[in-house]
Amino acid sequence: MEKFPRPVLLVSRCLEFDKVRFNGQKVSSPIVRDLMQFADVKTVCPEVEIGLGVPRAPLRIIRKNDEYRLVQPDTGLDLTEKMNKFADNFLDGLGKVDGFIFKGLSPSMGLGNVKVYARDAMSPVVERSAGFFAGHVINRYLGYPMEESERLLNPRIRHHFLTSLYAFADFRQMRANASIGSLLDFNEENRFLFMSCNPAVFDKMSGLLADAENTGQVFEEYMSLLKEILRKPGSDVLKIETARKMFLMFADKDNKETSFFEEMLGRYAENRISWDAIIEVLRMISFRFLDEDSYKDRFLYPYPEELKAPADENRDKDYWDNEWNQR
Structure with a gap:
């Protein structure tokens, strides 16, 4: 199983x-709860850190x-x-x-939809922006x-x-080795994932490694491309084409399984089955044709299943537990 x-x-x-x-409340966040056992989490409340109490009068950006x-x-x-x-110090x-x-809409932590007012009271919203602390984060960690x-x-x-988070964590961990060989392995293990996001940028990443000489400079340039390629997910057309290429690595072009998989891709394009169904088929067929250590591409396993x-x-909801259905 993937590590x-x-x-x-x-x-x-x-x-x-x-x-x-x-x-004086805390906020429920399913993804934060899920990540607690899989990530090293650091927390911050800038408003408390600058000396404001709990509870406190609300802040606003003007x-x-x-x-x-x-x-x-x-x-x-x-x-x-x-603030x-x-x-800056933090x-x-x-x-x-x-x-x-971050917590959305917060005047300190919101990332982009925070209300900005014309005055401190009794005034209209004039625009939307990032919160004050979040703005510093965006400036330092853009991408x-x-x-x-x-x-x-x-x-x-x-x-x-989650896909991007684990790719960045993989890259940080790999970069500790500071070798072109480890970077080549990283690029290969993300080949289909990156192709599904932006093939043109992936070509730049691969070309950069082909001409690699200065290790430090290569890592910096590669990191810039990593930010670019993971800025947003690829289109459904790209995902389908990538899935097809991966499938044809394992199966013959002319057999019933290939025809069935093509039909599945068509049903996905029509929004009749989920993307998870496509990935499960690719995982299953990779088991058949490769040993356990060979299917490392993050296209199939981008982050822990949990x-x-x-x-x-x-x-688990019982939709039939009602009076009329019991008659």
Whole structure:
């Protein structure tokens, strides 16, 4: 079975950990709960760290003379400088990290849909932006896997986030060896995954390794391409084409199994079966044609199975337990 690294993850402290929200509550996050046993989680609540209590009066971002300020309307406090200083100091000492999960809409931690007001009270929303702390994270770690907890309730967003998170963790762990050989192995083990995201960028990655001379420079350039290729998932057309290429590595072009798999790809294209069905067939056929250590591509095993979203959260619900159905 595949072995996975332990990603290092920075998470909003209010997500499953402590009651540090402005209203004295913590927030449920299924993916954070799931990741606790598989990742090394670091937490932060910037608002508490700069000295605000729990519970506390809400903060808001205002735009004043084209400058953004973080204020607490009920007290009249302007916390802009204090928050900026904390964010810089915290991130300076953060150390290794592979990804981020933050609380959406928070004026400190939201990643992109935070309300910005014209004034500190009784004023309209003039735009949407990142929270103050999250803005520092985006500037320093642009391209790293980062999401808001609310968005991660969507299975497709969750899948892409976890795929990217484990790819970054794999890369960080591999980079500790600092050898071109280990980078070549990494590139090969992600070949089909990267092809399914962006074949043109994958060609650049492979070309970079073919001409590799300066190890340090190659790792930096490769990391930039890794950020680019995992920025968003590939299209369904790319996924189907990649699945077809992988299948044909194992099976003959002209047999009943190949015809059946092509029909499956057609049903997936028509949204009649799930992508998981395609992956399970590829996993099964890889077992038949390769030994256990040969099917390492992250296209098939991007992250631990235990982290997959439930296939049907209501599977055990009894829809027939009602009065009229008992007659």
